[in-house]
Amino acid sequence: xxxxxxxxxxxxxxxxxxxxxxxxxxxxxxxxxxxxxxxxxxxxxxxxxxxxxxxxxxxxxxxxxxxxxxxxxxxxxxxxxxxxxxxxxxxxxxxxxxxxxxxxxxxxxxxxxxxxxxxxxxxxxxxxxxxxxxxxxxxxxxxxxxxxxxxxxxxxxxxxxxxxxxxxxxxxxxxxxxxxxxxxxxxxxxxxxxxxxxxxxxxxxxxxxxxxxxxxxxxxxxxxxxxxxxxxxxxxxxxxxxxxxxxxxxxxxxxxxxxxxxxxxxxxxxxxxxxxxxxxxxxxxxxxxxxxxxxxxxxxxxxxxxxxxxxxxxxxxxxxxxxxxxxxxx
Numbered sequence: 001x002x003x004x005x006x007x008x009x010x011x012x013x014x015x016x017x018x019x020x021x022x023x024x025x026x027x028x029x030x031x032x033x034x035x036x037x038x039x040x041x042x043x044x045x046x047x048x049x050x051x052x053x054x055x056x057x058x059x060x061x062x063x064x065x066x067x068x069x070x071x072x073x074x075x076x077x078x079x080x081x082x083x084x085x086x087x088x089x090x091x092x093x094x095x096x097x098x099x100x101x102x103x104x105x106x107x108x109x110x111x112x113x114x115x116x117x118x119x120x121x122x123x124x125x126x127x128x129x130x131x132x133x134x135x136x137x138x139x140x141x142x143x144x145x146x147x148x149x150x151x152x153x154x155x156x157x158x159x160x161x162x163x164x165x166x167x168x169x170x171x172x173x174x175x176x177x178x179x180x181x182x183x184x185x186x187x188x189x190x191x192x193x194x195x196x197x198x199x200x201x202x203x204x205x206x207x208x209x210x211x212x213x214x215x216x217x218x219x220x221x222x223x224x225x226x227x228x229x230x231x232x233x234x235x236x237x238x239x240x241x242x243x244x245x246x247x248x249x250x251x252x253x254x255x256x257x258x259x260x261x262x263x264x265x266x267x268x269x270x271x272x273x274x275x276x277x278x279x280x281x282x283x284x285x286x287x288x289x290x291x292x293x294x295x296x297x298x299x300x301x302x303x304x305x306x307x308x309x310x311x312x313x314x315x316x317x318x319x320x321x322x323x324x325x326x327x328x329x330x
Contacts, residue, residue: 005122006030008049010040010066011084012058016107020053023111024118037061041069044076051122056085056096064099071100080121084109132206134180135187143205143213147282150215156276158221161289162190162228162269164210165297169262173250174241182239182265183210189231190214197227221273225304232267233302240264268296271306 007029009020014035021031032047034040037058044052044066052070056063063083070076082103083096093104103117130142138146150157164170164186171179187204190212194202203215216224237245244250249261270292272278272285279285288307296305 004028004030005050006032006047007118008032008034008040008043008047008052008054010034010037010043010052010058010063011055012036013055016055016084020114023115027115027119029118037063037066040066044070044079045073049079051118051125052079052081053118054081054083054101056083056087056092064095067096067099067101078125080125082117082121132208134183135206137187137191137204137206137212139206140208143207144282146203146205146215147213147285151275151279151282151285154276156218156274158216158218158224158271158273159275159285159289160214160216160221160225160228160269160271161293162186162212162214162267163293165266165268165300165302166262167210167265169250169252170239170265173252173262178239179210185235185239186210186212186232186267189228189235193224193227193231197224218273218275221271222304222306225269225271228269229267229302229304236264236266263300266300266302268293268299268302269304270296271304273306 007024009017009024009031010033011017011020012035017033017035021033024031032043032049034043038060040052040054040058041061043049054063054066058066061069063085067081067083070079070081077100080102081100082105083101084105084107085092085096086107096104102121105114105117127138127142130139131137132139147159150159164182167179167182170182187206190204194204194214194216198214198220199217201217203213205213207213214224214228240250245264249263251259252262253259270289272288272292275285279288292305292307296303
């Protein structure tokens, strides 16, 4: 995950550079060296490191000055920086953190602690870069990596694809700000239900727009999906204007100028509760989710759609919800 990361070590003490180079290369990192501040900021521009270990006391430009240049640059302002210094005074730490340092390590440093700080900061930065900006949940790259890892483990898990029905009509009617509110609300429902009814190893990802995924244990998947629907439906009145909620529909004007009535937003959850042996690649799971979702969209209420095998071995699509309880054999 972080083994290919490139780390710039900027320190004017040769033995410190050698120690850090050895430690980091042993962990699989690529290491670039700089022996003073002027060389350090040039290496930031040329080598484009993933993280900088920056000594504070260096000839020429000191670490604080280099940090300032990094934070002022448009392409480098989010570059993670750990300051290294023999100065342990609180005011020095505060100065570094105020200047934009992500972490602060006092010399002489513990090797294991330093490596842990480096890997933790790289992981946190990766998650932040991959996260959806609206919800803060992991985005597509993280989702694919999570699904691949679960499939490769060979262990059963439950998987859901969740999206809001008639979201485009809702967005057109109320505007993007209300649409973002509905998306954020759904994200909160997923996180809250996972904490209350899921497992500690649950994964929630935001594909984009009103589409989300959730991975959980096979045993808890169905109950968790139903709880998500219950929680979501309980709050849709707050997402719609009172008069629209009372009417039970939105009157949306088409491009031709005619009014068309759309039911209020609901939720469709496509779910597979037993994955072991069924899938070898995330794309196969995605295809199954798409089929289940299409079936679920035929219902106007919030539903959970899952696939199961009947006694004669045929595949059945089962729809469950407050107002839905149907089975279709395929």
